[in-house]
Amino acid sequence: MKGKSSSKWIKYHDPLDIGRNNTFYNQFVNINVNQIGEKFGNYIGALSWLANCGHGMDRTDSNLNYFNFHVDPIPKVEDGWNRSLEDIFLERAEEIWAMDRPVRLWWSGGIDSTAALVAFLRTKTSEQQLTVYLGKPCIEENPDFWELICWDDDIEVQFNTMETIFDFSPNFTDGSINVTGEPGDPVWGSFAIKEHLHETDKHWTDIFNYDDTRLKFKMHDKFMEFCENFNSKSPIEIRNPFDFIWWIAFATKWQWNDLTPHRELKNASNYQNIIGFYNFPEIQKWSIHNHDLKHKGDWKSYKGPAKDFIFDYDGNYDYRDNKTKYASFPLTYPMREKINIDARESYSLQFVNSLIMSDGSYHKEYYSGDDYGYGYDPDINLYDKWDIYNKPVWDEWKKQL
Numbered sequence: 001m002k003g004k005s006s007s008k009w010i011k012y013h014d015p016l017d018i019g020r021n022n023t024f025y026n027q028f029v030n031i032n033v034n035q036i037g038e039k040f041g042n043y044i045g046a047l048s049w050l051a052n053c054g055h056g057m058d059r060t061d062s063n064l065n066y067f068n069f070h071v072d073p074i075p076k077v078e079d080g081w082n083r084s085l086e087d088i089f090l091e092r093a094e095e096i097w098a099m100d101r102p103v104r105l106w107w108s109g110g111i112d113s114t115a116a117l118v119a120f121l122r123t124k125t126s127e128q129q130l131t132v133y134l135g136k137p138c139i140e141e142n143p144d145f146w147e148l149i150c151w152d153d154d155i156e157v158q159f160n161t162m163e164t165i166f167d168f169s170p171n172f173t174d175g176s177i178n179v180t181g182e183p184g185d186p187v188w189g190s191f192a193i194k195e196h197l198h199e200t201d202k203h204w205t206d207i208f209n210y211d212d213t214r215l216k217f218k219m220h221d222k223f224m225e226f227c228e229n230f231n232s233k234s235p236i237e238i239r240n241p242f243d244f245i246w247w248i249a250f251a252t253k254w255q256w257n258d259l260t261p262h263r264e265l266k267n268a269s270n271y272q273n274i275i276g277f278y279n280f281p282e283i284q285k286w287s288i289h290n291h292d293l294k295h296k297g298d299w300k301s302y303k304g305p306a307k308d309f310i311f312d313y314d315g316n317y318d319y320r321d322n323k324t325k326y327a328s329f330p331l332t333y334p335m336r337e338k339i340n341i342d343a344r345e346s347y348s349l350q351f352v353n354s355l356i357m358s359d360g361s362y363h364k365e366y367y368s369g370d371d372y373g374y375g376y377d378p379d380i381n382l383y384d385k386w387d388i389y390n391k392p393v394w395d396e397w398k399k400q401l
Helices: 005-012 023-028 033-040 044-051 085-097 111-123 136-141 143-151 191-196 204-209 221-231 241-258 260-264 268-273 281-289 304-314 317-322 347-351 378-382 391-400
Strands: 103-106 130-134 155-159 177-180 274-276 353-356 362-364
Touching (some): 033 044, 033 391, 044 221, 044 241, 085 111, 085 304, 111 130, 111 304, 136 143, 143 155, 143 317, 191 241, 221 241, 241 260, 260 353, 268 274, 268 353, 268 362, 304 317
Parallel strands (some): 103 130, 103 177, 130 155
């Protein structure tokens, strides 16, 4: 069944009323963000695509998510708030050390994870244990800092490969806390605006005229009205394309970035043993309060304050002045499109999580021995469906239909 059949199903059924093999279910799970926007005026998923976000999770008070995602609230910046990024980074490291657990820092060599590593190095005591978790591409991205790590006898090093990065089960059960450089990118904006940082005099709507915009839908009054309402939720005025992309990433990509590693955990009940360094209210406040410091009009200046923080530790002029945001992720994580083998033989595809509940229960996308079902584990039906789905959003959709 095609076209309007999916709308009919939503009108007369609640989610999870039907099993995996039902035609209506298979059609619904394949509804794309364009259809949801056009049918229900909910463009949050489509909008997040502009910031290269795979699955937008709305953090505004509108809560337009059709799943009950856990989202970290966007904090209010108090009058008179003014803190340096250095103080905040060090405070975040101290907060994590206060867990009284060994720290395993997932280092890519990039700006976000290197700044996090510097914060841990500057706050570490002789009694505290720090392990740097890395692969060969990480060394290639930041060879000078790798030399500093090698010279420090107080740091342990643990190597991984793209195929094994999530296959170190003891890492999640040995009492340590795993710390990633997530969600660092949404603090600053998005790779999506790389070629247009200098266009500060352009109106934010000009982004829809860029040839390199990841636009998955047609512009029209209904969509633009949604964008205007979305921008009204921003803690800063949205004037130019960079402001707009930053706000999309900050409001919808933050959680998706922070939860990226959780999708690949073999035993997702251990999800609380891996956290993002940047998921810290004070870092969010800095991003809101210091929007003008994120770049100076060119890509080399992007994330400048974080590079300054690193420079104060390593004195590397070349890294500070020339290092740019680099797509480290595809070189270190098991990306699906790069694994050209049968799904049942692929670690990444076998163990990707389609659902993780707050209590630690979880369900795999490929879930049963030799018979790999796709995207739906029948045991999910044992949950109260409204623990998974956002009932107000679904009720609103039914009204519209």
